[in-house]
Amino acid sequence: MSTTIVTTPSGRAFISDNMAGASPQIAQAVVDAATGQVLPYGNDPYSDSARRRLGEIFERDVDVFPVSTGSAANGLSLAALTPPWGSVLSHPDSHINHDECGAPEFFTGGAKLVDVAGHETKIDPALLKKAVLRRAGDVHSVQPSVLSISQATESGSVYTLDEIRHLSAIAKDAGLRVHMDGARFANALAHLGATPAEMTWKAGIDLLSFGATKNGAMTADVIVSFDPAIAAELAFRVKRAGQLASKMRFHTAQIDAYLTDGLWLDNARQANAMAARLGDGLKAIPETGLLAVPQANIVFCRLPQHVTDGLLAEGYAFYHDRWEPGIVRFVTAFSHSADDIDQLLDAVRRHTR
Secondary structure, three states, X not given: OOOOOOOOOHXXXXXXXXXXXXOHHHHHHHHHHOOOOOOOOOOOHHHHHHHHHHHHHHOOOOEEEEEOOHHHHHHHHHHHHOOOOEEEEEOOOOHHHHOOOOHHHHHHOOOEEEEOOOHHHOOOHHHHHHHOOOOOOOOOOOEEEEEEEEOOOOOOOOOOHHHHHHHHHHHHHOOOEXXXXXXXXXXXXXXXXXXXXXXXXXXXXXXXXXXXXXXXXXXXXXXEEOOHHHHHHHHHHHHHOXXXXXXXXXXXXXXXXXXXXXXXXXXXXXXXXXXXXXXXXXXXXXXXXXXXXXXXXXXXXXXXXXXXXXXXXXXXEOEEOOOOOOEEEEEOOOOOOHHHHHHHHHHHHHHHO
């Protein structure tokens, strides 16, 4: 039986930054790690170097748990912070709510996800103040246990440092822990111009799902713990979930290269700049409507159906009609160039005419 593999040209792939390949530096690091003998399960020089670099960028000692997916990072983090009778407070459009097939509930042993709405996919502080106290102490109800925020959010918005501090303070005052889904952590950081420490533990974050796969890595994300008291439990949970890789060096070699010479931030800046270029171009085209000015690397806009159809016929790949008719999402990646964006804009102009 023959199999036909359909690929999308890189310059026309805007479904997700997951469509991009890997940075050459990261691919080379994996090749370099493929020779020689080292101890397994993270007891190797590559893992030591990655842990050291993470400690440097976060300006403190951190506990590091490499995993193969962002969903594993989120689910295991929430499990370490939430009892089975607890609840995880998150935005209704968050990734853990929509796109992880119940993984948080699975890893936590049944903890409930509770929606806390807000504009621009950000949790509203006033609504959070109510949610953290909802039926607290009532044995008949799940107990608010964890606040989970996405940075950047699923719509591409970015929490400011003040917003993170405010939400964390509300949660901590009520006895909740705080988790950050940082699948696009670097994109948010590049937008704010902040330091990793300022956007995490200095703002009240206990556990971070540190994403790299969407920004140039192959198959590696990391749970970063800022609370030593959680480390022992996380270690057992990671092993039990099948996420303690025997050949850990292939994960950590990626992370080490990702953090070397600022590659991770260079990649994020490129992806963000391409989203800004696309947003500026779309604003100038009649019949298109930008829903929000891009802050990270995600662009939502309205397109007439004939324009969407024309782009799809030309081989462009992007999400459309998932939210409501006429709404499309373009996600830019570190591998997109200015020419890629300009060609997409030219195609939109042609079809609007």
